[in-house]
Amino acid sequence: MHPFFPTNDELGIAVAKIAILLFIVLTVxxxxxWFERKVVAHIQSRWGPHRVGPHGLLQxxxxxxxxxFKEDPTPAGVDKFVYxxxxxxxxxxxxxxxxxxxxxxxxxRWRGHDIYLGIAPLNLNVGILALFAITALGVYGVALAGWSxxxxxxxxxxxxxxxxxxxxxxxxxxxxxxxxxMAGSFNLRDxxxxxxxPVGHPDHGMFGWNLWPQILGFFxxxxxxxxxxxxxxxxxxxxxxxxxxxxxxxxxSFKFAMFFIAEYTSMITVSCLCTIMFLGGxxxxxxxxxxxxxxxxxxxxxxxxLWVIMDGFRYETIxxxxxxxxxxxxxxxxxxxFIVFPHINEFIQAPFWFLSKVLxxxxxxxxxRGTLPRFRYDQLMAFGWKLLVPVSIVNVILTSFVILxxxxxxxx
Amino acid sequence: xxxxxxxTGTAKTMVLNMGPQHPSTHGVLRILxxxxxxxxxxxxxxxxxxxxxxxxxxxxxxxxxxxxxxxRIDYLNPLGNNLVYCLAVEKLLGLEVPKRAQYIRVLxxxxxxxxxxxxxxxxxxxxxxxxxxxxxxxxxxxxxxxxFEMFAGQRMMTSYIRIGGVAxxxxxGWRPAVRKFLNMMPSRVDEYEELLTKNPIWVRxxxxxxxxxxxxxxxxxxxxxxxxxxxxxxxxRKVFPYSSYEEFNFDVPTRTESDCxxxxxxxxxxxxxxxxxxxxxxxxxxxxxPITAEAPGIIPPQREKMKTEMEALIYHFKIFTEGFSPxxxxxxxxxxSPRGELGCFVASDGSPKPLRVxxxxxxxxxxxxxxxxxxxxxxxxxxxxxxxxxxxxxEVDR
Numbered sequence: 103m104h105p106f107f108p109t110n111d112e113l114g115i116a117v118a119k120i121a122i123l124l125f126i127v128l129t130v131x132x133x134x135x136w137f138e139r140k141v142v143a144h145i146q147s148r149w150g151p152h153r154v155g156p157h158g159l160l161q162x163x164x165x166x167x168x169x170x171f172k173e174d175p176t177p178a179g180v181d182k183f184v185y186x187x188x189x190x191x192x193x194x195x196x197x198x199x200x201x202x203x204x205x206x207x208x209x210x211r212w213r214g215h216d217i218y219l220g221i222a223p224l225n226l227n228v229g230i231l232a233l234f235a236i237t238a239l240g241v242y243g244v245a246l247a248g249w250s251x252x253x254x255x256x257x258x259x260x261x262x263x264x265x266x267x268x269x270x271x272x273x274x275x276x277x278x279x280x281x282x283x284m285a286g287s288f289n290l291r292d293x294x295x296x297x298x299x300p301v302g303h304p305d306h307g308m309f310g311w312n313l314w315p316q317i318l319g320f321f322x323x324x325x326x327x328x329x330x331x332x333x334x335x336x337x338x339x340x341x342x343x344x345x346x347x348x349x350x351x352x353x354x355s356f357k358f359a360m361f362f363i364a365e366y367t368s369m370i371t372v373s374c375l376c377t378i379m380f381l382g383g384x385x386x387x388x389x390x391x392x393x394x395x396x397x398x399x400x401x402x403x404x405x406x407x408l409w410v411i412m413d414g415f416r417y418e419t420i421x422x423x424x425x426x427x428x429x430x431x432x433x434x435x436x437x438x439x440f441i442v443f444p445h446i447n448e449f450i451q452a453p454f455w456f457l458s459k460v461l462x463x464x465x466x467x468x469x470x471r472g473t474l475p476r477f478r479y480d481q482l483m484a485f486g487w488k489l490l491v492p493v494s495i496v497n498v499i500l501t502s503f504v505i506l507x508x509x510x511x512x513x514x
Numbered sequence: 515x516x517x518x519x520x521x522t523g524t525a526k527t528m529v530l531n532m533g534p535q536h537p538s539t540h541g542v543l544r545i546l547x548x549x550x551x552x553x554x555x556x557x558x559x560x561x562x563x564x565x566x567x568x569x570x571x572x573x574x575x576x577x578x579x580x581x582x583x584x585x586r587i588d589y590l591n592p593l594g595n596n597l598v599y600c601l602a603v604e605k606l607l608g609l610e611v612p613k614r615a616q617y618i619r620v621l622x623x624x625x626x627x628x629x630x631x632x633x634x635x636x637x638x639x640x641x642x643x644x645x646x647x648x649x650x651x652x653x654x655x656x657x658x659x660x661x662f663e664m665f666a667g668q669r670m671m672t673s674y675i676r677i678g679g680v681a682x683x684x685x686x687g688w689r690p691a692v693r694k695f696l697n698m699m700p701s702r703v704d705e706y707e708e709l710l711t712k713n714p715i716w717v718r719x720x721x722x723x724x725x726x727x728x729x730x731x732x733x734x735x736x737x738x739x740x741x742x743x744x745x746x747x748x749x750x751r752k753v754f755p756y757s758s759y760e761e762f763n764f765d766v767p768t769r770t771e772s773d774c775x776x777x778x779x780x781x782x783x784x785x786x787x788x789x790x791x792x793x794x795x796x797x798x799x800x801x802x803x804p805i806t807a808e809a810p811g812i813i814p815p816q817r818e819k820m821k822t823e824m825e826a827l828i829y830h831f832k833i834f835t836e837g838f839s840p841x842x843x844x845x846x847x848x849x850x851s852p853r854g855e856l857g858c859f860v861a862s863d864g865s866p867k868p869l870r871v872x873x874x875x876x877x878x879x880x881x882x883x884x885x886x887x888x889x890x891x892x893x894x895x896x897x898x899x900x901x902x903x904x905x906x907x908x909e910v911d912r
Contacts (some may be wrong), residue, residue, distance in 0.1 A: 145646055146646045147653060148649060254528065254531075255530075258530075258552065258893070262552075334645075335715055473644075473646065475643040475710075475713065475719060476643025476894075477718070478719055478892060478895070479894060480552075481718050481719075
């Protein structure tokens with residue numbers, strides 16, 4: 103088997119993986135907007151979307167369709183090539199970065215192939231570097247959009263975000279160096295495995311995670327990540343109350359949607375990364391001896407599925423009556439399958455924990471949006487350069503010192 | 515129209531046209547900003563996009579009809595506008611308003627002040643990115659609007675305060691409704707303060723932003739919370755009491771920092787003071803008593819009398835066909851609106867229609883100091899400063 107010329111099977115698997123992941127990411131994106139609107143609404147004592155479909159569940163669909171059918175005007179005097187390139191670039195880079203993320207440790211066996219969850223190869227030894235390289239390019243989408251629009255508000259937005267993303271890129275990268283030192287690898291799988299309970303102490307559970315020794319790095323990383331994805335309280339590039347809509351003021355219709363999807367995809371990527379770096383990726387937070395926790399997915403899925411079935415019957419619409427009960431039945435069935443087939447249950451443990459942690463981060467993102475005011479541009483830069491970067495550098499020095507001390511005087 | 519020429523253009527700077535359609539100019543204010551990077555070198559506010567000709571229209575209405583127009587001047591403070599106009603006309607007529615009506619006026623106007631400050635706080639917070647506070651404030655404002663609906667049958671343009679008194683007897687069940695609001699409100703104000711007052715991002719965004727010295731504030735004749743945040747306890751309710759405000763016990767909150775944060779604190783404190791006043795007004799308002807002055811020919815007679823007394827029917831007919839004619843003369847009254855000193859000048863030539871009605875609107879006058887506040891600051895601060903001046907464009911342009 104030549105490494106550069108894949109067999110038909112391998113090619114098929116790769117294409118299928120890409121298709122499935124794209125589908126999942128785009129759907130999750132769409133429902134992330136629903137989730138965000140719902141959570142923010144409840145924070146603000148409102149209902150949020152609840153007209154289009156039960157619980158507003160069809161709202162993302164309606165929004166997506168609207169983006170397709172809206173008129174797509176191109177303002178006069180734009181640099182056409184760059185103007186069209188910018189949203190493409192933003193979206194493509196955001197989606198590419200997801201490819202690096204591994205979602206589970208165990209392969210699925212199919213026709214003699216080990217299919218791992220995630221697109222990147224198993225031993226991608228530059229994993230984190232590749233990811234940062236791709237996300238760092240993301241600034242081009244924003245900067246080019248701002249520059250090519252031939253308008254003053256986007257220009258200011260583009261300027262702000264170039265400065266912001268470049269500055270926070272540094273803090274983002276510096277803050278994970280501690281993790282890399284501890285893992286001794288750039289490979290994301292190795293980084294997760296390094297957080298597993300040490301041999302002989304299977305009951306350490308969540309105490310093996312990098313979160314505890316790297317608490318400084320974790321906070322730096324998370325703050326920098328929020329800034330990197332241009333979310334509240336660092337959403338200056340698009341600060342609506344100052345710059346109207348920032349860099350995407352002059353974009354409409356699907357070109358706007360592309361920026362939108364790119365932003366939400368980067369939110370997902372960054373949450374995945376945070377999970378991998380600091381929360382032990384797919385590792386369970388519970389001690390290995392608590393095998394009862396393996397039934398947690400079923401315990402969550404079955405009542406939830408039953409509730410969805412019951413809830414569906416409250417509606418008079420076709421969607422409510424048929425689709426919701428069908429979805430609920432499927433969810434319940436999954437829950438039952440996990441209980442009945444232990445090996446399937448074992449397999450889904452890792453993705454389950456991974457997704458739960460990512461969801462937790464996404465919730466925090468939304469929570470912050472419902473709570474915090476926005477920083478001012480210069481304050482943001484000062485915060486990044488004068489606080490985050492020094493703290494993460496101190497974190498690197500401390501970590502390396504501790505590791506060195508362990509090597510010198512630690513257990514043989 | 516202000517053009518780019520009025521701004522000192524150099525090659526280094528960029529002129530940014532903020533507004534009239536902009537999410538944070540609180541309506542249709544237009545500001546020409548000359549920017550060096552993100553720093554404002556020069557700012558030229560441009561107004562007139564919401565000119566409605568209310569003052570001129572008043573000249574074509576009878577004295578009573580003009581009240582509905584005053585509602586629409588400062589649309590966050592309709593009752594205050596009613597009050598100042600009615601006070602001016604009453605001064606012209608020499609009418610004595612019964613105490614009970616005065617207290618009802620105080621009650622409604624203070625509720626209005628709270629609702630106006632809530633809108634201010636909400637919009638100011640959303641300008642600075644704190645989205646939830648906006649919705650919390652509007653949730654409470656909703657309760658106030660419900661009370662207004664009880665009193666006047668209208669939520670915003672109530673026209674409740676009329677010449678010589680108020681339009682209607684307070685509705686049944688108004689006391690429990692207002693008391694419920696009074697019980698709820700202090701904890702809600704605490705909630706806003708919890709979200710903002712010590713929030714480091716909020717403090718950074720507002721502290722030392724938009725400073726104006728007390729001397730400048732006086733020179734630009736700023737009034738209201740903006741002036742009180744500069745350290746001057748100037749409040750028309752204390753200085754020139756009207757509508758029996760001298761009988762109420764309340765403080766005039768002041769700060770000395772004179773920045774956006776101080777203005778925020780002053781307004782929040784004013785909400786609490788207004789609650790105190792409403793409490794007292796509730797106790798003072800008797801269950802029975804007249805709500806209008808005794809002035810046949812000026813005050814429309816009660817419906818019941820109209821059906822039984824010939825005189826009342828004639829007065830009713832006269833008032834609603836030709837109105838009443840005050841003696842020739844002029845009157846000026848100023849009240850404390852949520853935004854500052856709201857004055858009303860009414861001149862009469864002895865006809866049933868006013869010769870001239872003019873409003874000294876605090877938004878218009880405070881807005882003139884805006885360039886003073888924002889020049890040398892960043893774009894983001896422009897938003898904070900516009901917010902804390904608390905302009906209502908309807909009042910600026912009239």
